[in-house]
Amino acid sequence: MAKKQGKIDSLLLVIVIILVIFGIVMVFSATFYSTISADAGAYHFLFLAVRWAIAGLAVMIAAAFIPYRVYYELAPIIIFMSFVFLILLFTPLGITINEATRWLGVGSGDNALTFMPGEFAKLAVIVGCAWYYTRYADMTKSFTRGFCAIVFAALIYFFLIYRQPNLSTAIIVVVTVLVMMYIAGVRPGYLAGLLAVGAIGIYVILNSGLLASYQIARFTNYMDPFSDAQGDFYQTVQGLLALGSGGLTGVGLGNSGAKALWLPFAENDYIFAIIGEETGFIGCILVLIVYVLLVWRCLLIAMRCDDRFGMLLGSGIGLIFAIQAGLHVAVVANIMPPTGVILPFVSYGGNAIILFMLLIGIMLNISRVGGEAAEGRKRKRKEEAA
DSSP states (O other): OOOOOOOOOHHHHHHHHHHHHHHHHHHHHHHHHHHHHTTTTTTTHHHHHHHHHOOOOOOHHHHHOOOOHHHHHHHHHHHHHHHHHHHHHHHHTTETTTTEEEEEEEEEGGGOOOOOOHHHHHHHEEEEEEHHHHHHHHGTTIIIIIIIIHHHHHHHHHHHHHHHTHHHOOOOHHHHHHHHHHHHHHOOHHHHHHHHHHHHHHHHHTTTTTTHHHHHHHHHSSTTTGGTTTTTTHHHHHHHHHHHHTTTTEEEOOOOOOTTSTTTTTTTTTTTHHHHHHHHHHHEEEEHHHHHHHHHHHHHHHHHSSSSHHHHHHHHHHHHHHHHHHHHHHHEEEEEEEEOOOOOOTTTOOHHHHHHHHHHHHHHHHHHHHHHHHHHHHHHHHHHHH
16 A cells, blocks of 8 residues: 655755855856856856756656655665666777776767766665665675665775775765665675775775876875975865855955966866855855755755655765755865865756755655654644543
């Protein structure tokens, strides 16, 4: 018998709409000068951002009405398709841009239809982990079935995504899997052992001579980016200068100096630097608060769901937003080595906004079922108390 549907989580919907609108404004601001210099017109990225936002909204609405249990039935297919798409990148079908092969698609320019298997992989690992630890819940504590099997799959994902190369997405996917394993009930000792082995492995690789000197320098010298301000750390330095020049209240929307051809790809990997310059420390804190509310709402919806699959699926979605937003801010603030990570709902990116809006649509559907279940439990407690 189908579960009774409740109301969608209106607060989550409002939070997402605020982020999307804010993202359109910031993308327009960040790309104003670069599009003029490229003869594309000042409103070029504004129109593209609005177009993708509308497409994402349509995807979110559709996903909100699809029962989330459908993804349980489709999980094996989604996982299989994800691996196939990632492998196809290493065939002539893969599209290389800026020395990275991350796209499949046809056409060229703004009318090209492109698809990023790395973004689809985020959905696949969330659905896959939720499905596996629901279907084989009794195997969660097993070292071989509950731990090793998923770690092996995660390492395959990491290798295929890293080879594009796309280290940021590879990190996001692996971290999401590890945290979902913990939420699902995998023994903490197994995960702690894996982290220890990983730390040792990184140390060995850095001292083994397997990496080129510039690769080692990029990893170990990031805390002093000004030592190579015109080389590998040019974007990092420009991002820090933009972030720091905003002061407490910022220079005002549209008044960024860094976006005037100083900070490359400001609309993508370094949008938070433009936010810091134009809205200041106060604006940055407000943006971070909104993301905390977003993640909190997702996790609250997941906890209210009385279905293990829905709980794990919702938790994974919340984790993706938390991990990706956290990594973006950490890179811009130079807390971690530079690697391209976009800010969810705010940075420009067609594939990304479609994925994130799809995830929100799934979250809204979980909230309808979980919210009704929570209300049912509340009514039952009142009746028992009476």
